[in-house]
Amino acid sequence: MNTLQSINYPIHFNNIAAALNQFIKQGNYSRFFILTDEHTVKHCLPIIRDGLDQTDNFDIIEINAGEESKSIDFCVGIWKMLIDFGADRNSLLINLGGGVITDLGGFAASTYKRGIDFVHIPTTLLSQVDASVGGKTGIDIDNLKNIIGTFTQPKAVFIEHRFLQTLPARQVRSGLAEMLKHGLITDAAYWEKLKNSDLENLSAELIYDSIAIKNKVVIADPTERGLRKILNFGHTIGHAIESYSLEHDENPLTHGEAVVAGMICEAYLSHQKSGLSLTAMEEIINTLLGLYGKYELDEATFPMLNDIMRKDKKNQGGNINCSLLSNIGESKIDNICTDEELVESLKFYASLEYAKA
Numbered sequence: 001m002n003t004l005q006s007i008n009y010p011i012h013f014n015n016i017a018a019a020l021n022q023f024i025k026q027g028n029y030s031r032f033f034i035l036t037d038e039h040t041v042k043h044c045l046p047i048i049r050d051g052l053d054q055t056d057n058f059d060i061i062e063i064n065a066g067e068e069s070k071s072i073d074f075c076v077g078i079w080k081m082l083i084d085f086g087a088d089r090n091s092l093l094i095n096l097g098g099g100v101i102t103d104l105g106g107f108a109a110s111t112y113k114r115g116i117d118f119v120h121i122p123t124t125l126l127s128q129v130d131a132s133v134g135g136k137t138g139i140d141i142d143n144l145k146n147i148i149g150t151f152t153q154p155k156a157v158f159i160e161h162r163f164l165q166t167l168p169a170r171q172v173r174s175g176l177a178e179m180l181k182h183g184l185i186t187d188a189a190y191w192e193k194l195k196n197s198d199l200e201n202l203s204a205e206l207i208y209d210s211i212a213i214k215n216k217v218v219i220a221d222p223t224e225r226g227l228r229k230i231l232n233f234g235h236t237i238g239h240a241i242e243s244y245s246l247e248h249d250e251n252p253l254t255h256g257e258a259v260v261a262g263m264i265c266e267a268y269l270s271h272q273k274s275g276l277s278l279t280a281m282e283e284i285i286n287t288l289l290g291l292y293g294k295y296e297l298d299e300a301t302f303p304m305l306n307d308i309m310r311k312d313k314k315n316q317g318g319n320i321n322c323s324l325l326s327n328i329g330e331s332k333i334d335n336i337c338t339d340e341e342l343v344e345s346l347k348f349y350a351s352l353e354y355a356k357a
């Protein structure tokens, strides 16, 4: 479990200091910059800095933590810092953080001086199993998630299990949602193994397996022309719920929590439209509700959620496109869903009985 090969870059596991040092040395970079947020600068930077051979030719760029930073204003802030620090085209940006840092840092680097090299050191479970692999970079505009971005592959990714020790439990569960999704869309055995594991102490092996699933999909379809769309299971409705929650809730849902609500709605749609059996649908819903509970959705919000789905960048020709399941471990892309069907799935979700333990 040392290295996985992705599209055109390696994903290194554990003992990442040695791999990072070697990477920096081989790249012959003039300077390097480490993008952090207020949490990763405290919890993760020391681990990286202690292992670095070169200690004099880098600068730290620190931004606020949270999705609000994934904006054009923060991107401009990073570009200006790079200019102020004299970053030339032979500079390297090291993105040390969760998905916000890897998406934003990847976008800033892929556009600065028409593109400088960047690597990801994902420090949340979600960014390890999902955001750091596959080359999607991006920022949000208002409540439209990832509406601006590029497909640009990092030069390398470094995965370190140790970072998860300081990650709040709620953030671990956010990443777990994507791992469960990986099982649901491609690998019934993995879903079974994962849901029966000690979810409070996720093993490095389970994380590796999840990354390997995502990696296999993005290698087969780097720019999401077909197969890669299966990764969107739960995300058409999940993104709408996430955007809504970010704007309206005092304590908004994490990405994973919103995707779980989306996966429940889309499991219902899968049963209606793409052949998922009732038993499988119930197994998925019971497992997810048992792990995550239920987000209270008021019927009055459905038109607004539907409106957000209409603006989803995955839509084509005015149709809302969902990736659905045909079985546990099997999925089907390009299922056109009508507004009525989507609203019906929200209604179904809202009607689910869930007794808090």
Ligand SMILES: NC(=O)c1ccc[n+]([C@@H]2O[C@H](COP(=O)([O-])OP(=O)(O)OC[C@H]3O[C@@H](n4cnc5c(N)ncnc54)[C@H](O)[C@@H]3O)[C@@H](O)[C@H]2O)c1
Binding pocket: 037, 038, 039, 040, 043, 044, 065, 066, 067, 070, 097, 098, 099, 100, 101, 103, 123, 124, 125, 126, 127, 130, 131, 132, 133, 134, 135, 136, 137, 145, 146, 163, 164, 165, 166, 167, 168, 171, 174, 255
């Ligand atoms: N590019 C992709 O393919 C892709 C895929 C999935 C998600 N995403 C994006 O990822 C973002 C969500 O990522 P996220 O869930 O990692 O959120 P995040 O980056 O906001 O991190 C969550 C929180 O954890 C903190 N944190 C990070 N590492 C820590 C550590 N080791 N110890 C303690 N605290 C730590 C962060 O400071 C932040 O407060 C969303 O914007 C989503 O759109 C992108």
Ligand SMILES: [Zn+2]
Binding pocket: 130, 178, 235, 255, 259
């Ligand atoms: Zn996701």
